[in-house]
Amino acid sequence: MTGPTIGTLRVNGATLHYEVRGRGPLLLLIPGGTGGAAAFDGIADDLAAEYTVATYDPRGMSGSTLDDPEAEQSVAEHADDALRILDLLSPCEPARVFGSSSGAIAALHLLTAHPERVERLVAHEPPVVEVLPDASEHRALVARVRATFHAEGLMPAMAVFAAGLKKEGAAPTGPKAATELPPQAAARAERTMANLPYFVGRIVPGFMSYTPDIHRLEALSDRLVLACGQDSRGELPYRPAAFLAEHLGTELRHFPGGHTGLTTHPTEFGEALRKEFRGGH
Template sequence: MSTIEVGGTTLYYERRGDGPAVLCIPGVAGDAGLWSGTAEALADEFTMVSYDRRGNSRSPRPKNWISTSIDEQADDAAGLLRGLDLAPAVVFGASGGGVILTDLVLRHPDVVRAAIIHEPPFISASSDADAVGRQLGARFEEGMAKDGLRGAMESLLHWAWGEEGLAAVDPQTRERLRSNAEVFIGMELEAFIEYLPSSEELAGVKVPCIVTASAENRDPTAHYHHGYEVSQWLATQLHAEFLELPGRHVPYLTHTAELAECLRPLLRTLSI
């Protein structure tokens, strides 16, 4: 078990392989284990790192820590890279990790060689934000009625990941995710919902960025089409290249080998 002291907290992290550094930032439920398959597949060529975000899973909750911000989350990612002497690195952030990565390139560009941002939940930038909010609210209430905060967490993950995504998570990791419910719902959710950089801020980003979305979300009738739509919006704001990845919202869980082979040539190019 590897840990590092960063910004007044202890972060658990996993490091695999050797070569150019790639940091994977987890989103909802903040667990390094979500990236293990992708990291293993790419560790033959890259130094793959992921971590449990502060207060999640194997990263203990700091004393007197009662709230967070996206700035704090980005500071943790920057501190991790500096502490491991891996900066600058290519950074891949998916879902909520993409929100953190967006802030990272704005506030700590020196630690990011290049950024790959996948379907960040900037819901207010989608064309039907109210409908998405209603869906989230309904899932939250349904889960709470069944099993309190843990049930709400699992219900939200099912909504975002689908049955295939949840089925790809082993029982031990799944229980860790459920145990993170209090931190995510009570301390993180509001920060993720409220964070949205201005068009001027995004247009000023100098770090090379690629924005991605999952191919199965391209169809306007797809359940998670808003994720595809938000990625297109963000690519326009950043003047960045837009690419499709396989699967739905969590290809690092459901299409591990295919995703790794999509990322490999990108990582080679971006690591130069």
């Protein structure tokens, strides 16, 4: 299969790098964390057999540059970026949308702000911790991460963040031993590391303080699928999706792997995603 078509899109305060594959109705994939468009390399080609698959680097990540690198980041602005991609690639038809982690938070805002542009949204583990009964604890975690980042630097802040996300009572995991990666995976890992300071310093505080409009989600629940990793039970990113699914009276879907099942189980993950866009069970 030929590679993706690469484009750039000028948006408010940034220039977005985006990639398009395949043909058919539009499927927009919104990445989370630090992965950017490359996070979908394992599933995009397969999905492109049925859809025009578009993905992009969120503003400030990888190839999407900010006019002001120090600008605070808001969920609403990131959702507006997704809207601009939809308007460019599917101006007349609503699209299918998938968002993962922080990308799922942006996707939830896109759905509530512009429901006419979204036919169906699959939101995988959006860490909207403000909906949880113990939200104040997670607010304190974000404050600790930010304080540690400014006082001690990136890796100590990441350690605090990782400890806050894991299952209660789980043993802390040490750094993984270095392994020889294939060139493409090595390049992706290098980009991920380069994106980490921005993620910890800008995305984590801006996104984990976001509260979705639950009343709007109730009205739109027929086009929202909340999903979690089947190996994520008990971890912090799992809980908001499970809470929202129960509140909305919808079935929580379980995808292969954990929070990063997209990269650890790409074939099975892509198939589960395809099934949801065909209408679920």
